Amino acid sequence: MCHLDRSRTVSSSCAVERPVFVFFLLAARSSGYHRAVNLKIQFQDSAAFAAPLLAVFAVDIATGDDHAPSPALLTTSDALANAAAPWLASGEFKAKLGETLLLHSPADITAQRLLVIGMGRASMLSIDEVRKAAGVVVRFARACSLPDLAIAFPEDKALSDEHMDSLPCNLTARAIAEGALIADFDIDFYRSDRKDQSIHTATVLHIEADKMSEAEMQAGLDEGIMIGHSQNFARSLVNEPGNILTPTELGRRTAAMCADVGLTCEVHSIDRILELKMGAFAAVTQGSPAPPALIVLRYEPDTPPTEGAPLIALVGKGITFDTGGISIKPAADMDKMKYDMAGAAAMIGAMRAIAQLKPAVRVLAIICSCENMPDGRAFKPGDVITAMSGKTIEIMNTDAEGRLVLADGLHYAKTLGATHLIDAATLTGAIGVALGLLNAGLFSNDQDATQRFLNALSTSGEKFWQLPCTDDYREQIKSQIADIMNTGGSRYGGAITAAMFLKEFAGDTPWIHLDIAGTAWLDDTKPWQSKGPTGIAVRSIIEWVRSYAG
Numbered sequence: 294m295c296h297l298d299r300s301r302t303v304s305s306s307c308a309v310e311r312p313v314f315v316f317f318l319l320a321a322r323s324s325g326y327h328r329a330v331n332l333k334i335q336f337q338d339s340a341a342f343a344a345p346l347l348a349v350f351a352v353d354i355a356t357g358d359d360h361a362p363s364p365a366l367l368t369t370s371d372a373l374a375n376a377a378a379p380w381l382a383s384g385e386f387k388a389k390l391g392e393t394l395l396l397h398s399p400a401d402i403t404a405q406r407l408l409v410i411g412m413g414r415a416s417m418l419s420i421d422e423v424r425k426a427a428g429v430v431v432r433f434a435r436a437c438s439l440p441d442l443a444i445a446f447p448e449d450k451a452l453s454d455e456h457m458d459s460l461p462c463n464l465t466a467r468a469i470a471e472g473a474l475i476a477d478f479d480i481d482f483y484r485s486d487r488k489d490q491s492i493h494t495a496t497v498l499h500i501e502a503d504k505m506s507e508a509e510m511q512a513g514l515d516e517g518i519m520i521g522h523s524q525n526f527a528r529s530l531v532n533e534p535g536n537i538l539t540p541t542e543l544g545r546r547t548a549a550m551c552a553d554v555g556l557t558c559e560v561h562s563i564d565r566i567l568e569l570k571m572g573a574f575a576a577v578t579q580g581s582p583a584p585p586a587l588i589v590l591r592y593e594p595d596t597p598p599t600e601g602a603p604l605i606a607l608v609g610k611g612i613t614f615d616t617g618g619i620s621i622k623p624a625a626d627m628d629k630m631k632y633d634m635a636g637a638a639a640m641i642g643a644m645r646a647i648a649q650l651k652p653a654v655r656v657l658a659i660i661c662s663c664e665n666m667p668d669g670r671a672f673k674p675g676d677v678i679t680a681m682s683g684k685t686i687e688i689m690n691t692d693a694e695g696r697l698v699l700a701d702g703l704h705y706a707k708t709l710g711a712t713h714l715i716d717a718a719t720l721t722g723a724i725g726v727a728l729g730l731l732n733a734g735l736f737s738n739d740q741d742a743t744q745r746f747l748n749a750l751s752t753s754g755e756k757f758w759q760l761p762c763t764d765d766y767r768e769q770i771k772s773q774i775a776d777i778m779n780t781g782g783s784r785y786g787g788a789i790t791a792a793m794f795l796k797e798f799a800g801d802t803p804w805i806h807l808d809i810a811g812t813a814w815l816d817d818t819k820p821w822q823s824k825g826p827t828g829i830a831v832r833s834i835i836e837w838v839r840s841y842a843g
């Protein structure tokens with residue numbers, strides 16, 4: 294009865310605009326993010342390269358907390374080392390991460406300016422500092438209106454082994470590209486007086502090496518370009534306001550991107566959602582006049598997969614605006630709720646990169662996108678709805694809507710044959726209470742899948758922390774009148790409660806849940822990255838997927 298009522302209201306609410314079952318494969322429209330920055334690597338002496346700005350990396354090789362900083366350049370170029378030597382000796386530059394020192398008209402160097410960038414302690418150095426420092430170079434150059442720059446490749450052999458671990462040259466090249474592209478992104482798309490400060494060319498310079506190392510560096514740089522652009526594509530989606538990026542528009546932009554990179558994309562709306570009996574997804578969308586979008590992306594490797602090969606499914610929460618529904622949110626900071634589709638954006642961005650990196654594994658992405666609005670037709674606390682899996686859900690709070698759309702997305706992925714599931718969602722405020730705004734939350738029912746994800750973090754540089762998701766927490770979601778309820782019986786451990794809810798729908802299939810509510814948006818600009826959408830999870834998901842490649 295309840296189900297029939299709901300179907301009717303949902304259909305009628307869509308009478309105004311009716312893209313009921315739509316393929317947008319050929320509907321090319323601006324994807325909102327197109328950059329033509331010319332990022333390349335050249336094998337030559339950096340001191341002899343003509344550029345308005347040449348950047349070189351520095352680390353602090355002092356050991357122990359009491360020692361005065363001892364900055365050293367990561368270059369084998371004597372000209373660069375000589376130009377910076379007096380300033381490094383003076384003590385005014387300490388090589389802290391992100392610290393800069395600008396020298397004009399340096400002697401014996403062709404570039405007009407030499408910028409020294411700190412990367413922090415040599416003993417603590419990882420690829421992530423390279424990524425950030427490359428970002429600092431780009432944001433420094435943008436602020437000085439110097440759109441053409443060069444970067445001297447950080448050479449670990451400039452220091453003896455006791456100071457630092459070696460930096461693999463392919464990952465270093467990749468991190469430079471990622472860091473440069475991530476830094477070259479700002480959020481002021483809609484300002485009439487917007488100044489386009491984008492970088493035009495960034496040339497990475499490495500002295501001639503053996504052919505194999507050169508090929509590795511080139512390949513790393515190429516990968517970094519694909520991944521950096523894909524992360525920015527995700528960020529550009531998250532940055533869009535809710536009135537512009539409706540679920541339909543998210544479908545359109547995703548389809549346009551898929552057409553560009555050669556992915557299959559289907560965009561469905563309410564009729565298909567009802568046909569699939571996605572009762573949880575349908576309940577969330579029914580309070581909004583904007584039609585929902587069920588977006589399905591498929592990547593197939595060039596070589597056909599063998600029998601029993603994995604099919605990875607990425608499932609994204611795509612709430613393009615979350616008011617909380619009838620359990621409405623307070624007014625303060627509600628504007629930020631345009632970001633409630635950051636999980637969907639992460640999956641779409643990851644798929645963009647996967648299409649270009651071409652791992653030998655099948656990948657599927659399912660995006661459940663709609664608005665969560667208060668309305669006479671909206672779902673209400675106390676309602677009982679039936680998810681696609683057949684489970685009944687008592688609604689305790691309509692603001693816990695992300696887990697509802699994901700429940701149907703996860704189940705749908707399984708019906709399509711998914712062997713491994715991963716979801717990403719700005720799911721709970723509680724994750725920020727638990728972990729602060731630095732680490733995102735990771736929950737799983739499978740330690741092998743988890744370990745692969747944790748391994749991916751050393752390459753991606755992203756921070757995720759595993760939290761428990763064991764069955765003794767299941768008490769939290771027990772309902773008096775239905776199979777489960779959508780929020781916990783107590784306010785404690787809210788992020789775990791949400792994960793336990795999703796676990797019901799993952800079942801026995803290996804599954805990872807990423808709660809990125811605290812990390813998908815940066816409130817303050819960093820020296821290497823603008824404030825606004827971060828694109829968190831894109832890089833880690835890519836690496837995790839690649840770990841399954843045959």
Ligand SMILES: [Zn+2]
Pocket residue numbers: 615617665691692693694695
């Ligand atoms: Zn919500």
